[in-house]
Amino acid sequence: MSFDLEKIRGLFPVLHQEVHGKPLVYFDNAATTQKPNSVLDALSNYYLRDNSNIHRGAHALADRATRYFEATRETVKNFINARETAEVIFTKGTTESINLVAATFGRSFINKGDEILISTLEHHSNIVPWQMVCEERGALLKIIPINDAGEILVEEFEKLLSPKTKLVSIVHASNALGTINPVQKIIQAAHAIGAKVLLDGAQSSSHLEIDVQALDCDFFAFSAHKLYGPTGLGVLYGKREVLESIPPYQGGGEMIKEVTFEKTSYNEIPFKFEAGTPNIGDVIAFKSALDFINDLGKKNIKAHEDDLLSYASSRLGEIKGFIPVGTASQKVSVLSFNINGMHPYDVGMMLDANGIAVRTGHHCTQPLMKRLGLEGTVRASFAVYNSKLEIDSLVESVTKIARIKNK
Amino acid sequence: MSTIRAVQDEIISEFEILGDDKESTIYFIMELGAGMEKLPESARVEDNIIKGCQSKVWLIAEEQDGKVHYYADSNTDITKGLIFLLLRILNDRSPEEILNANLDFVERIGMGAIIGSQRSNGFAAMIKQIKLFALAIQSNQNA
Numbered sequence: 357m358s359f360d361l362e363k364i365r366g367l368f369p370v371l372h373q374e375v376h377g378k379p380l381v382y383f384d385n386a387a388t389t390q391k392p393n394s395v396l397d398a399l400s401n402y403y404l405r406d407n408s409n410i411h412r413g414a415h416a417l418a419d420r421a422t423r424y425f426e427a428t429r430e431t432v433k434n435f436i437n438a439r440e441t442a443e444v445i446f447t448k449g450t451t452e453s454i455n456l457v458a459a460t461f462g463r464s465f466i467n468k469g470d471e472i473l474i475s476t477l478e479h480h481s482n483i484v485p486w487q488m489v490c491e492e493r494g495a496l497l498k499i500i501p502i503n504d505a506g507e508i509l510v511e512e513f514e515k516l517l518s519p520k521t522k523l524v525s526i527v528h529a530s531n532a533l534g535t536i537n538p539v540q541k542i543i544q545a546a547h548a549i550g551a552k553v554l555l556d557g558a559q560s561s562s563h564l565e566i567d568v569q570a571l572d573c574d575f576f577a578f579s580a581h582k583l584y585g586p587t588g589l590g591v592l593y594g595k596r597e598v599l600e601s602i603p604p605y606q607g608g609g610e611m612i613k614e615v616t617f618e619k620t621s622y623n624e625i626p627f628k629f630e631a632g633t634p635n636i637g638d639v640i641a642f643k644s645a646l647d648f649i650n651d652l653g654k655k656n657i658k659a660h661e662d663d664l665l666s667y668a669s670s671r672l673g674e675i676k677g678f679i680p681v682g683t684a685s686q687k688v689s690v691l692s693f694n695i696n697g698m699h700p701y702d703v704g705m706m707l708d709a710n711g712i713a714v715r716t717g718h719h720c721t722q723p724l725m726k727r728l729g730l731e732g733t734v735r736a737s738f739a740v741y742n743s744k745l746e747i748d749s750l751v752e753s754v755t756k757i758a759r760i761k762n763k
Numbered sequence: 764m765s766t767i768r769a770v771q772d773e774i775i776s777e778f779e780i781l782g783d784d785k786e787s788t789i790y791f792i793m794e795l796g797a798g799m800e801k802l803p804e805s806a807r808v809e810d811n812i813i814k815g816c817q818s819k820v821w822l823i824a825e826e827q828d829g830k831v832h833y834y835a836d837s838n839t840d841i842t843k844g845l846i847f848l849l850l851r852i853l854n855d856r857s858p859e860e861i862l863n864a865n866l867d868f869v870e871r872i873g874m875g876a877i878i879g880s881q882r883s884n885g886f887a888a889m890i891k892q893i894k895l896f897a898l899a900i901q902s903n904q905n906a
Contacts, residue, residue, distance in 0.1 A: 376785040699839035701818055702793065705879070709786040717817070731838070760793075 359656045365741050367392040367648070378711030381746045386531050386559060386690050386737035387715050388581045392648050395585060398641040410636055411610065411627075425636055428643040429626075435646050436576060437567040438593055445599075445626040446634055449590035450558040451481040453577030454525070456592055456629065457554055460602040461523070461575075462489035465552075471520040473551075475500040475508050475537070476727050477530040480720040482556045486525060495522075502727065506533040506682040514545055521551040528560035532719040532735065533682025534665075534690030536560070543572055552598065558582060562739070563661060563688040565654045574598050584739075585645035586638035592629070599625045606631040657740045661689035664738040668747045675755050677762030681733045689738040692719075695754070697761030700732045703754075707734070710753040767860060770852045771868040778872040788877055789841060796843030799850070802836035815888030817881055818842045822889070824896035829904070830855045831897050845878070846889050853893055858901035862894055 365371055368390045373380050382390060402424070408417035410425050429441045438444055447453045462485075466472065472486045476499055490497045498521075500513045508526075517524075524546040529536045543553045554575035557566060561578040568576050575598070580589040604611055604622055608631035613621040622628045649657065668691055672678050677696035695703050704716030717732040718725045725732060736750060765773075781788045806823045813820045818839040824831050833854050837843040852868070853861050869875075875883050 377783070699818060699841075701882075702839050702841045705841055705882075706786065706789055708879075709789050 359652065359660065361660075361741070361743055364652070365743070367394070368741050369393065369396075371741060375711040375713070376709055379749075381710075381712040381749055383736040383738065383742065383746070383750065384713045384715050385562075385739035385742075386582070386735065388587065389562065389584045389739050390741070391584055391586070391645070394644040394648060395641050398644040399586065399637055402637045402640045406640075407637070409633055421636060421640070424640045424643070425634070428639050428646075431643050431646045431650075432591055435566065435650070436561075436591075436593055437569050439569065440596065442625045443593055443596055443599065445592040445594065445629045446639055447577075447590040447592050448588055448635070449579040449581070450556060450577045451590075453575075453590050453592035454481055454554065454556065455485045456605045457525075457575050457577075457594075458485035458489045460605050460629075461552070461598070462486075462493065464602055466490075466493045466495045466522050468494035469520060470495040470522045471498050471516075471518065472496070473498050473500060473513070473516055473521055473524045473526075473546075475513075475526050476502045476724055477506065477508065477527050477533065477535060477537070478525075478721065478723070479527060479531055479556065479558070480722070481558075482525055482527060483723065486523075496520075499723075500526075502724075504728075505684050506530065506535045506724075506728075507684045508535075508537050508542075510538060510541055513542060517545060517549050517551070519549060521546070521549060523552050523554065525554040525556070527556040527558075529557075529563065529688045529690075530682070530721075530724075531559050531690070532721040532724055532733065533684065533692050534559075534687035534737075535682060535684035536564070536686040536688060539571060539573070547572065559688055559690070562649075563654075563658055565658075568593050580638065580642045580645065583642075583645055584648055585642040586635075589635050589638040589642055594625075596625065599629070604628050604631070608632045610634075652740065660740060661738050661742075664742055664744065664747060665689040665691060667744055668736065668738070668750065671747065671751045672754060675751070675758050677758040678754065681728065681730065691736045691738075692733040693736075694730065694733055695758045695761065698757070700734045703734045703757055706757045707750070707753055710749070712750055712753055764855070767852055767856070767864050771866070771871075774848060774851070774868050775871050785877065792844035792848070792877075793840040794844070795847045796837070796840050799836070799843060799847045800834060802834045806834060807836065813885075813888050813892045815891075816842065816885035818885070820846060820885070820889060822846070822892055822896070824893075824900065826900050826903070827855070829857060831858055831861055831900050833893065833896070841878070842882070842885065845882075845886055849889060849893060853897075858897040858904065861897035862901065866890060 370390045406420045408421040410422040429444050432444045433441045501509050546553045552574040555573045557578040562583045576593040581587040611631040613623050679694045681692040700716040715735040811821045820837045822835045824833045835846045
C-alpha cells in the first residue's frame with residue numbers, strides 16, 4: 357500500500373464523526389489507537405465462523421482457531437524479529453507483561469541487597485511492580501535521573517550500575533514526553549555487568565522498527581491496542597534461555613505438561629506462561645493490525661508522524677503562552693505542553709469542546725511530573741491517520757484558548 | 764434573599780441561553796469563577812482540599828449569624844466556576860436549608876454531559892462536602 361492519507365483514513369470508521377458539533381480530531385493515540393476495518397472484520401469473522409477453544413479440540417473449528425492464533429504469534433515474531441515463536445508470550449497488555457517478569461524473574465533472581473534500575477521517565481506500570489518486588493525481596497530500587505529536556509543522563513546511569521544491579525527496566529519511548537531513550541547503550545552497559553534488561557515498548561512499538569535481536573534486550577513488553585489492535589492484549593518477548601530459567605507465572609490449564617496430585621510438570625515456552633484459555637479472538641484480530649502496519653511500512657509511518665510532530669511543534673511554538681514540555685532531540689510523535697496561567701484539565705476540556713481529543717494530567721508518570729515541577733500537561737499524540745489539517749485545527753483552538761490568559 | 768429554587772431557576776435559564784454550544788458553556792463556567800470571594804490565604808492548606816476531586820478544591824465554612832458562610836478556591840478555572848455555582852445557591856443560608864436543598868439544576872442543565880464523568884464525580888464530592896460543613900455547624904448549634 358502506498359502512503360495515501362485519505363485512503364488510510366478511510367480504513368478507520370471511528371474517525372468520521374462529529375463531536376460537540378465539530379469534526380473529531382483524535383490526538384490521544386498514545387493512550388490508544390483507533391482500529392482499522394480489517395481488525396474489526398477479523399474480530400467479527402472469528403466469532404461468526406471460527407469460535408472455538410484452541411490447542412486441544414479435535415474438530416475443524418478448533419483446528420482453524422488454533423492455526424489463526426498461532427499465525428498471529430508468527431507475525432509478532434517477525435514484527436519484533438524474535439528468533440522463534442516460542443519467545444512470544446501473549447498477555448493482557450504491557451502492564452501484565454511487566455508484572456509477569458516481576459512475579460517470575462523478580463521472585464527467583466532478585467535477592468536481598470540486589471538493585472533494580474529504572475528511570476525518572478517511567479510509567480507507573482514500570483515502577484510499582486518493581487517496588488513490590490523490592491519490598492518482598494529486600495532489594496533496592498534506584499532511579500536514573502534525566503535532564504530538563506526529558507532525556508536520560510547516560511553517564512549518571514553508568515554510575516548507578518554495579519555488581520548488585522540485577523535488572524534494568526526502562527521505557528523505550530516515554531509516554532508523557534515522547535523521548536526515545538538510548539536503549540542500545542543502556543543494554544550494552546547493563547549486560548557488561550551481568551544485569552538483565554526489560555524494555556517497556558508500549559509507546560515505541562507503534563512508531564519505531566523493533567528488532568529484539570539487534571537490541572539484545574532480555575525482555576520486551578508491548579500492547580496490541582496502541583498498535584491499531586484490540587484492547588486487553590499484549591505481548592511479552594523474552595529470550596529463550598531467560599524464559600526457560602524462570603518459573604511459571606500463573607497455574608492452570610495450557611501451561612502444564614502433566615498433572616498428578618503429587619506433582620505437576622510444566623509445559624514448554626511460551627505455553628508455560630499462558631495459563632488458561634487465552635484471549636483468542638483478540639489475538640487473531642491483532643494479526644490484521646500488524647499486517648496493516650507492515651503493509652504501510654514502519655519507515656513510512658515514522659516519516660509521516662515525524663513530519664506531523666515537527667509541523668505541530670513549530671506552529672504551536674509560535675503561540676504566546678505555549679510552553680512545550682519534553683524537548684528531547686529524539687522523540688516519537690508525542691507533544692506535551694502547557695499554556696501559561698492555565699490548568700491542563702481546563703485546556704483539555706476546551707479542546708474537547710472543539711472536537712479535539714487529547715490527554716491531560718500526569719499521564720501515569722507522577723514522579724516525572726514532580727521532577728519537572730508540573731502538576732500535569734496536555735498531551736497531543738499523533739498516529740498514522742492524522743493530518744496537517746487536523747494540526748491546523750489544534751493550532752487554531754490552542755491560539756484561542758491561550759489568548760484567555762496571555763493577551 | 765432569593766430562595767434556593769429561585770437561584771436555581773436563574774442558573775437554569777442562563778444555561779438555556781447557551782444551548783448546546785459546549786464551548787460557550789465552558790467559557791461561561793470559567794468566567795463565573797472570577798466573581799468568587801477570595802479564600803483566606805491561611806485556608807489554602809492540604810487539610811481543606813476536598814477528597815475525590817481530580818483538581819484541587821479548597822473549601823472552608825464558618826457560622827455567621829446562624830448561617831453558613833463558605834469560602835472556596837480551585838487551581839483550575841472550570842472547577843472554580845463550578846463551585847461558585849454551588850455557592851451562589853447555597854452560601855449564607857441556614858444549615859437546614861442547605862441540608863434540605865434539592866439541587867435539581869444539576870440534572871436540568873445536563874451538567875453530566877457538559878463536564879464529563881470524571882469532573883461529575885468531583886462535582887458530587889463538592890456538594891457532599893458543602894453539606895457536611897452544614898451538618899457540622901447544625902450539630903454545633905444544637906449542642
